Amino acid sequence: MKKIFKLSLTAVALAVIAGSASAQTTGIKSTPHNLTAATGTGPNRQSSTEQICVFCHTPHAANTSASAPLWNKAVPPSTGYTTYSTANSSTIDGQVLSVGSVSAACLSCHDGTQAMDNLVNAPGSGGLVAAGSNRPYTWTVGAETISATSVANLSKDLTNDHPIGIQYCGGGLSGSAAVVSGNCKDGDFVRPVTQNINNTQVFWVDTTNAGSRTKNDIILYTRTFSAGAGPSVECASCHDPHVPSKGSDNIAFMRVTTSGSQICLSCHTK
Structure with missing residues (x-):
């Protein structure tokens, strides 16, 4: 029984290694x-x-x-x-x-x-x-x-x-700790969430319900507008330069699949 158990553990270990290798090949390479x-x-x-x-x-x-x-x-x-x-x-x-x-x-x-x-x-x-x-x-x-x-x-x-370098949802938002203050000037947008990471305020549109920012969320970048610091839409809000195609549409570098316009509807309430 011990030999069988050891072989089983070996098989599991090999499967994990193979799975890791497979996951690595789906990155920027x-x-x-x-x-x-x-x-x-x-x-x-x-x-x-x-x-x-x-x-x-x-x-x-x-x-x-x-x-x-x-x-x-x-x-x-x-x-x-x-x-x-x-x-x-x-x-x-x-x-x-x-x-x-x-x-x-x-x-x-x-x-x-x-x-x-x-x-x-x-x-x-x-x-x-x-x-x-x-x-x-x-x-x-x-x-x-x-x-x-x-x-x-x-x-x-x-x-x-x-547009890039544009205030998310028309502006009106700021934040501290884990609370977004204010209201979107344009109501046709999904309200973002915020968190303080490494003493820096970060914003994102939560598409994963993970409870924390992930690469599959819409990442917003904090910039200083006339009304103060707030979330901005940049190239990397929608694009992750390290990932291959996401979803059946086979379009590379998207944080959210474009299938069914999910990437658009992550932010725009249409």
Whole structure:
């Protein structure tokens, strides 16, 4: 009986390891953000380095001006962008700030002004250029910049894209500890929740009922508006750059599936 019991434990352990390995393969390695030639799946791949994370992150000498962890690219200036505003919709009743926060980090690749291999700290010794520099990488598929005809190239004209840097639900909200104060100026939005994490006020729209913020919630980013600090909608509110497709619609990088417009209805009460 003891031998059978040991074998059973071994089988369980192997199953857990196999399950963990399977879970790991569904991360960024399986998305178009993997730019390596050996395992990349997207339209752009290069053969100069097999490091996946280096095109966004570096463990040392990161760009601290970016509102993204250990950012490895120069962040574009906030000027020169044209954002979605009242010129696009007369129903907008929240303040729209200039491009900033985590959205600036996203646009450092997706506004089409900077090569994808323009890095602050390239792999290997002596690869640091604090201001960022184009690297002489060899691209086996695609090119250094995202194609001008690709939706992934947003350009600096953001008037045909979901607004970013905009007060969630028209503004009117603030918070302290775990309580959201005030009321949404626009009632056609789901009320967010808030929490104090590492002495910082954070807001999110709870889509998981987990009781705490998760990557599958709509993440709101605290920015300073004319009325004070409050929740803002940014690129990463809806997008998680590390995950493959979510749901049967097979659209990558979504925090909530677009099936049945669930991603839209998470915030908009329509």
